[in-house]
Amino acid sequence: MTLEHPKLTLTRRSLLGGAAAGAAMIMLHPFAARAAANQAHLRIMETTDIHVNIMPYDYYADKPNDTMGLTRTASIIDKIRAEAGNSMLIDNGDLLQGNPMGDYMAYKKGMKAGDMHPVMKAMNVLNYDVGTLGNHEFNYGLDFMFNVLGGANFPIVCANLTKGKLASDPKQDELFFKPYVILDKKIKDGAGNESTVKVGFIGFVPPQIMVWDAKNLEGKAMTRDIVSAAKAWVPAMKEAGADIVIALSHSGIDAAKPTDGMENASLYVASVEGIDAVFTGHQHLVFPGPKTWDGMQNVDAVKGTLFGKPAVMGGFWGSHMGLIDLLIEKDGKSWKVVDFTTEARPISHRDENKKIVADVTDKPEIVAAVKEEHEATLAYVRTPVGKTSAPLYSYFALVADDPSVQIVSNAQTWYIKDMLKETPYKDLPVLSAAAPFKAGGRNGADYYTDVPAGDIAIKNVSDLYLYPNTVRAVVITGAQVKGWLEMSAGMFNQVKEGSKDAPLLNNDFPSYNYDVIDGVTYEIDLSQPAMYDKDGKKVGDSAGRIVNLQFQGKPIDPAQKFVVATNNYRAGGGGNFPEITGDKIVFVAPDTNRDVIVRYIVQEGTINPSADGNWRFKAMPGTTAVFETGPKGKQFAGDVKGAKIEDAGAGENGFAKYRLVL
Template sequence: MPSSTLSFQLSRRSVLGGIAASSALVALHPFAARAQANQAHLRIMETTDIHVHVFPYDYYADKPNDTLGLARTASIVDAIRAEAGNSMLIDNGDFLQGNPLGDYIAYERGMKEGDKHPVISAMNVLGYDVGTLGNHEFNYGLDFLNKVLAGSGFPYVCANLTKGMLASDAKKDELFFKPYVILEKQIRDGSGATSPIKVGFIGFVPPQIMVWDAKNLEGKAQTRDIVDAAKAWVPQMKEEGADIVIALSHSGIDGSGQSERMENASLYLAGIEGIDAIFTGHQHLVFPGPKDFDGIAGADAKKGTLMGKPAVMAGFWGSHMGLIDLLLEKDGNSWKIISSTSEARPIYHRDENRKVVADVKDKPEVLAAAKAEHEATLAYVRRPVGKTSAPLYSYFALVADDPSVQIVSNAQSWYIKQMLKDGQYKDYPVLSAAAPFKAGGRGGAEYYTDVPTGDIAIKNVADLYLYPNTVQAVLITGAQVKNWLEMSAGMFNQVKAGAKDAALLNDGFPSYNYDVIDGVTYQIDLSQQVRFDKDGKLINEDAHRITDLKFDGKPIDPLKKFVVVTNNYRAGGGGKFPEIAGDKVIFVAPDTNRDVIVRYIVEQGTINPTADGNWSFKPLPGTTAVFESGPKGRHFAGEIKGAKIEDAGDGENGFAKFRLVL
């Protein structure tokens, strides 16, 4: 390094707040290095979708994992702050639920007044400035959430969660939380002088929590459209003196066109006058990035802007730290943004052999904050509850009848038949709908259920059923059963007869919306177009992917009534399946699906999870299709009932590629 540059960096370090000397010099962000006397660099850092992953540990696999953990993300906070002239730290929601540590606290230990939740204790170590709420914050109920947030050392904001009915004017809504905060911060400019800046933060949650968590929120809360809420509150933030307004949007990026109560509204939120920068999340993707959001008008995935404004989405489970860097300039007594950059900085990379390599170490203080609860969770998840006579895995859950989905369906059917045996629905035939939750995708090449033959512990049950949904049942017709399956078949691309190695899976279709319905038999004709779009709208009236649909060995009667057991998400309209909504619900259980699975295994003692092969693809002679799954699936490819699956080499990002012979 030339001596002039060395001298400049050392002097800058001194000017910018006495950053502690270390063996290596910190590379300043260009904004910090070039800020003039009336200019200042402000870096805002984001964590999002932590889902209780404090430790770099996979509780389901019961082993360390270098791709996740707030303790890892936290270890780079000090260095990232040191690169900046001035910095702030925010969390963008979904911190409270998502792994057995969260469930252990909610269901085993509980939260008494004055208790500190381990994820909050860990976050308090890092000195967050503000946070917002994600949809999963409501999974354990409002009382639990309030006890958790009481221990937070920083404020939470949410502008679109109301108590009861919506007011005629959003600014008259009675909110659970402050819609925004305006934080006054002393920032140092390029000359070393300090002066105040007022930074406003406003938060948003997906309106769909009223569907996804109706059991916890119905009659207690309501949600307003994200963009509508922002239009009401952002002008008031400016009137109160906010120099810049930052949106904390636990909502993803969807370029399909603005609509009422959008789940992923961040692109259109960024278009609101007065919002200067936007932090996004919820989708578990990375922005800016190489490909997740290419081709969306208004979203620049290279520059990291939405509607021309700086934006970032920082992955999930602590995989990235989101950074928005702002070069500010003094304009009279206020500040304005004159330039910006965005970055999602990862905590790991893959080497030339595609193996995960950690780029950072743990921050000991964060581990210490949750150590006792982490160890208690390990004991919690290791408790045996029964045995399995065959392995449980989900490597091929999207392409063939699957043991990990089969056992969920078996447990649900067993439970609902007991619940309804003496009631008015006792004589209706029972079907069971279940979907694979751990099926690779955004979770990565190791994100699959894999339970060997032998003991089943609680950790394995949580692995089989990832979310704390509750059991519900709906009463629907045979025709509606068929349409349910037609909607599920959106998981697959259309494959023309005779095609060679066609792409099989629709990457935009979530695996948790791919329901298999047990109790009927059917085939899926991939040569047909999809019948419904992602919103459940009929788009191809003549398309029928579901063929040979039978109940009790006979073609299903379109008018016959069936009880279908599922979860509260699907029964309440989650996934927008045609005609499946709250008005069809006949039974609301007090039990979670996971609790039901545990009870089923305990009663059975030893379970047989072998898939019954009730569905398959309609043969298309001379046709093959390819898909990706975890490399460990190679051990099971030859054992799949009703499907011929071949190894087709390596895929991307650690996945293996497989060929389905149709």
């Protein structure tokens, strides 16, 4: 189809429309302002990956957050609708799980037929036209999902989730939901004449739900390849009279060679004949947008196209509203797309000091609709969900194996072993990499994890895991494990044997890049220079600091393969660790590291965070080094495994100084 329109050279922000009544002037989209008598502007708005983040509130940290919340996204809907001639609102999935409100509704309050979930309360206020499923809809089981979605006053579509075995013809599959809907949308054209456009919406969910939620779906459901389902159903939609076909693809954008059951298949969905526009999600990214998509064939991240067709991904947690604006033209009795624009409009921005500034306020109707559940969730996150048999603290995380890092590794290992048990990697040994996020430094002498033994609440998890990362697994060799640890060992200054009170910590090295790898044992030889600088560049001809690296009591085999559980930042190359790049990723988890830690605590009931002492410094007789930590750590100094620590007096800026006897 032709996607250029010579008349429309203005941008949305350069055109003002409406009556000039004081300062209250509506900024019309060019399509709405310039549509001819046989043309109309149709704007479709997307929310995606809300993950129960209705309110602009981080329940883990127990404080407001201006970067998130459907109440904020909702507040710009009226304005966005006013810019358009005609509009529709869709949701692209991942509604029901992802923050403590979701867990509260599933585990504490529960849902039965007729109950109204807060997500549905909010969405019904906003009058959505249609939605599809995300992979997280299945986390609490099918009954829970159906009870929640039963409260929607809009249709849910999904063309690749079946009740049983796949039929030879996808159109013969027995589906849980309608594969598509065709909505009669009354519109006004450029001359003000009213017409009806038949807009078809088809939905897709990642086939990987059969792995991620096997315990909830095995024997009850099956999934079909997304693109195969699209190729089967889109012609049926056209035959049924759809003028415009819109794909709701809860699937990201990946330019790799297409494979059956591909997780991030939205690029190839766009290539299916008959589809006019694609709404994407799942990856928690913004499209159109910079850098992420550079070099991907058939992807235009500036114009916002996949195979030349308009596409958008509206961030996550309500951070953006995805917009696809279509100029449609009547061709005989039907309508066709003749031009388009795409945009992911944010709800906040960073100012010149990199501080978050809210661009919108809450929509009061949504706040009122979920007030009861919000307050109940606050009580829930402040209520114990388990116990810890020992204190969780990070005061000595940079000088010895540490309980706050240990519990993260325990949870990651537990999770990845379960996720990979039915995959080709099930027989590989699983290691876990985790770093201390709260370790003083420039954030001050109180910036440490400190959770006492006893009851542990969900909000304590933000003390253990500061960032909303998601879990990843990489497969690397024993040699690459050593390289990973060599990079981490840049945390320390070189210490000459026999020195007294040498400064230990390299203050230019961030603590979040000091990864401890659990599942192997090793020593760090401080007498040797670092092999890598803080930017991951190899320096000099150092043989390295990591010595006595062993797996299961034997020297590690450099060629042996290991699965390492980590996070999306590290697995994607964050920190510039040697050879740890995106091509090593074998598993992209649908869950955040925080969620995994909470689930682990809930399952265990009482966790044992005691560090196993799998790493230490190599002995250097007659040598001591000094470091600073929070003064509240004094009570734990005698309990640190694998290290002899002595009080060395007061440090600067409220810190306490300690001596490490090497």
